[in-house]
Amino acid sequence: MSSKRARSDPGSWTGGKRQLKEREVAELNPLLSEAKEQVREAWSRGLEYSHEKGLILDTQPFAHCVIPNFVQSQRFLAGLQNELLRLNFYDKSNDLYKFKQSDDLRKKKEYHISALRKVLFEDFRTWLSDIIGIKLENTVDLSCAKYEYTDVLLCHDDELEGRRIAFILYLVPEWGKCDGGNLDLYGADDHYQPQQIVKSLTPSWNTLVFFEVSPVSHHQVSEVLSEEKCRLSVSGWFHGPSLERPARYIEPLSHRYPHIASDEKILYDWINPIYLDVSTQAHIQEEFEEESEILLKNFFKKETFQMVCKALQGSEIKWKRRGPANKRCYDQAEEDSLPDILAKCMELFSSEAMFLLLSNFTGLKLHFLAASNNDADEKDSEIEEHDGHEHPCSSIEKRNKCDSTERKDDTNEGEDVKPKKIEDPGESSKSWNEEFGGVTSYIAKGEDEELLSLCPEDNSLALIYRDKETLKFVKHINQRSISQCKKTHETKGFWDFNFVYYE
Incomplete structure (x- = not known):
């Protein structure tokens, strides 16, 4: 009898599932369309721009943009986070970094990962191409990273043949600067070598940061200091014609000195x-x-x-x-x-x-x-x-x-x-x-x-x-x-x- 009532209920299980799926569609924040012309103009002229709803375009120490509330649906984001955390992660450790990374996400068939991939590869790539005035390729590198206590990614510039725009979408709990894991941006000297940290961006839920990959795009993920929190993110690169790279700077060699005369x-x-x-x-x-x-x-x-x-x-x-x-x-x-x-x-x-x-x-x-x-x-x-x-x-x-x-x-x-x-x-x-x-x-x-x-x-x-x-x-x-x-x-x-x- 209870089963019969359930089937005849207007909010049937099948209908409920269909409605739930509709609510979990991944859509970009309307702010991107709203501010598109202003961001494009600022980017082309090398100017700073900020929107009252939190979008920021900055040119120092190199061109980068912060987009809050990147995806509209919180229910979708919760589902995405769950799928990502169920992936297999592999330890990555060498002289440059220590963290855990998933396999390439381009072929993953989970619903939320697939939907995010579609939004990034299609809607966002189109918006980004218009902003920077360059046609970006269909190929995109995409993976998920987990940074936990003492994990770090030291200073580097991301430059590799074909990489044009780097991006990071954060899916973190409430996060403060004292938790570490900040995206530190370095200024550069006349030889395109990194000097000191000019700006630090603290991760926040559903915020996407992108920047132009260039000879001066030196950045790092500072060491995670929290023992309880996980810095989860989806990141990758959009490909296009690389910026011209100057000749590599060669540091002067140190002098060699002979021994000092002495006895035993x-x-x-x-x-x-x-x-x-x-x-x-x-x-x-x-x-x-x-x-x-x-x-x-x-x-x-x-x-x-x-x-x-x-x-x-x-x-x-x-x-x-x-x-x-x-x-x-x-x-x-x-x-x-x-x-x-x-x-x-x-x-x-x-x-x-x-x-x-x-x-x-x-x-x-x-x-x-x-x-x-x-x-x-x-x-x-x-x-x-x-x-x-x-x-x-x-x-x-x-x-x-x-x-x-x-x-x-x-x-x-x-x-x-x-x-x-x-x-x-x-x-x-x-x-x-x-x-x-x-x-x-x-x-x-x-x-x-x-x-x-x-x-x-x-x-x-x-x-x-x-x-x-x-x-x-x-x-x-x-x-x-x-x-x-x-x-x-x-x-x-x-x-x-x-x-x-x-x-």
């Missing part, structure tokens, strides 16, 4: 006596020649190491930020500001005695007096060393949370034969965890698989043999390091002494 007394003042023993050196050389790398623990004398650590925390040291942000991001100490103990430490690694000791450790001819089993014409080989709570890069570096990174495209070719600089990437930590980031990864050129992963470790000297086909990068130091430091009252980050020697 400097070694006895600093280094653990066990490493000055001839039989120990022979054992180290045998292992190094077999593995092409070695970690020498407790390298400095204990009391000397403690003096170095104390000096690194001194307020008199002047630190300078190293960039550009699409290649590296950490602080480097200015050598003329170093206290005496650190200046002497740098002198140690530049000394003739150290060149000879490293030759004994490695079997490489790093000094003309050193014996070598290798061919003398192997001039492209490098030995990199990391000392103390330190990290790679030819100098003393301070690696801090969230900004400590060095990209694998920065191969440091042409660095000094002696330590050329001192950089500070963060303060030392006796219990550094690989989950914090700050790990140095070595990979073969053109490959993704790591050859070697080096985690910072107190008072340890790492020697790595590296040729031109081996690249390295330092992983971004994330929020977990700060959380750990608050619990243990330790200093955050770590310092890194880095040197490159040439055979």
